[in-house]
Amino acid sequence: MSKKTEFQALDLISAYSEKKKNPSHLELNQIFPNPTQPRLIGREDTADLVPSMERLGLIEPILVRKDKGKYLIVAGERRYRAAIKLGWKEIPAIVTDANEDVCYEMSLAENEKRKNLNPWEVGKAIQYLRKEKRKTAEEVSELLGYSGRYVKQLSSIARLDQKSVMELMISGKPLSVKNLEELLKRKENRGGETISPRPGSGSGRISINLSKLNGRVRDNFLKELGLLKKKYGINE
Structure with a gap:
């Protein structure tokens, strides 16, 4: 868990x-x-x-x-x-x-x-503890009884503004980690990475055409891709 x-x-x-x-x-x-x-x-x-x-x-x-x-x-x-x-x-x-x-x-x-707090509120609390109270990620994890990965997820969600979170809630969607992460991705115009795994995501494939990138940009992209694959345990 x-x-x-x-x-x-x-x-x-x-x-x-x-x-x-x-x-x-x-x-x-x-x-x-x-x-x-x-x-x-x-x-x-x-x-x-x-x-x-x-x-x-x-x-x-x-x-x-x-x-x-x-x-x-x-x-x-x-x-x-x-x-x-x-x-x-x-x-x-x-x-x-x-x-x-x-x-x-x-x-x-x-x-x-x-159970009064949604994941965004907990994320804001973590943000407060880190920035205002100068607690380390390890101290926050120990205090809350959360894994380091979950603290990272909630810290990421905390970048959302309250208006966006309220609009999501009014739309009828639950304020789950998955829904909040997807909202954050749309707000930040990101098309790829999400922290929470999606059902069936292990079988999905993405094709990327690198032919239009110059050598330096392509090398940097492949380097970043390699780091992401290592980070998330992708061996393909």
Whole structure:
């Protein structure tokens, strides 16, 4: 499999499980969404939460961290937004003293546990960890419990802009790795390479006429082709 079924970072959340028995009750006007929240699509959609929270209350408290006199949400932004729509004044919350970097990892793990993130959102999270938090590809792979190949796939998908991803979703196509890679290929006007293997691709053949290329260009092309064949284990 390309990735493990669970994030290794889930241990970060389980460390606070005992606190769920006696959470704090914080006023909603003290709590704010985290601007670096990994979830980018549907974070304001609470249609499925409002009726159940109105009927049953909040079953699982949100998780927050204190930052300059206010509380930033680590996990549970949709629950927080549903509480606002219901007119609640306060909400059960666990206050963690973990630092900003650990809280980001916890938020990412919590969203993945609930299967709330699509591959593009996970790719953007990986991009954030690599560029903003200076983590290596190996560190990201270890943190998320993903193989290096899967991290590479998601990092590639992260080059897509949100508008294009939303248009794909509106079209009715699932936001799968394969569909997102194909969208990226079209956006970047690439005609050949994809990272995810396609069913039956092993039997496909491509014919390329090199007769119109000059010697230097042809040599460079064959060199790049050789590298790609080696990279993807093509022996023909």
